[in-house]
Amino acid sequence: AQSVTQPDIHITVSEGASLELRCNYSYGATPYLFWYVQSPGQGLQLLLKYFSGDTLVQGIKGFEAEFKRSQSSFNLRKPSVHWSDAAEYFCAVAVGATNKLIFGTGTLLAVQP
Amino acid sequence: AAGVIQSPRHLIKEKRETATLKCYPIPRHDTVYWYQQGPGQDPQFLISFYEKMQSDKGSIPDRFSAQQFSDYHSELNMSSLELGDSALYFCASSSRTAGGNTIYFGEGSWLTVV
Numbered sequence: 001a002q003s004v005t006q007p008d009i010h011i012t013v014s015e016g017a018s019l020e021l022r023c024n025y026s027y028g029a030t031p032y033l034f035w036y037v038q039s040p041g042q043g044l045q046l047l048l049k050y051f052s053g054d055t056l057v058q059g060i061k062g063f064e065a066e067f068k069r070s071q072s073s074f075n076l077r078k079p080s081v082h083w084s085d086a087a088e089y090f091c092a093v094a095v096g097a098t099n100k101l102i103f104g105t106g107t108l109l110a111v112q113p
Numbered sequence: 114a115a116g117v118i119q120s121p122r123h124l125i126k127e128k129r130e131t132a133t134l135k136c137y138p139i140p141r142h143d144t145v146y147w148y149q150q151g152p153g154q155d156p157q158f159l160i161s162f163y164e165k166m167q168s169d170k171g172s173i174p175d176r177f178s179a180q181q182f183s184d185y186h187s188e189l190n191m192s193s194l195e196l197g198d199s200a201l202y203f204c205a206s207s208s209r210t211a212g213g214n215t216i217y218f219g220e221g222s223w224l225t226v227v
Contacts, residue, residue: 032214
């Protein structure tokens with residue numbers, strides 16, 4: 001069955017520090033992978049996506065993610081975190097003919113001053 | 114750029130009442146999805162429509178129904194509301210015919226059942 005695993009439920013980093021959020025997926029076909037960010041009480045904003053090609057993808061707000069097929073991973077990174085990055089981050093895979101999204105359980109990011 | 118529009122943004126209903134959520138997809142998007150996000154949960158897929166026909170179904174209760182209209186807007190109807198239906202309901206859209214696989218989400222509709 002298709003699934004997405006985000007092993008870190010909660011991460012705290014200091015402002016200015018680097019960040020890596022982990023995501024592993026299980027899907028038989030070539031995956032379409034996404035990272036979304038959700039601030040409290042807000043909607044889901046697309047950070048970046050991977051469909052094919054270059055395995056390192058750049059997104060908005062200085063985020064990037066690297067697709068590693070051998071590890072079934074799509075980890076999100078940012079070299080220097082800002083206080084405004086505090087939010088919940090969801091990794092998702094699009095499955096089936098309708099490309100519906102299967103989400104991971106999310107990682108809640110806290111940023112210390 | 115135009116985004117996915119959802120209404121109402123907030124509504125409060127009593128148990129056993131009915132609620133209707135509306136979604137206006139991004140112009141020229143042919144696919145609409147509905148998701149439910151409970152408190153502290155990840156979004157769960159409910160149902161999708163492509164060109165006004167139901168295209169996929171997820172964990173949508175029988176008390177819920179949805180449709181997509183000729184102008185591509187969609188409505189999610191929820192009857193016999195239960196306390197457990199309290200959640201954030203997202204609508205999302207994409208354009209399959211344009212070869213797009215990116216799904217864009219609206220801001221969500223908060224439903225509170227009391």
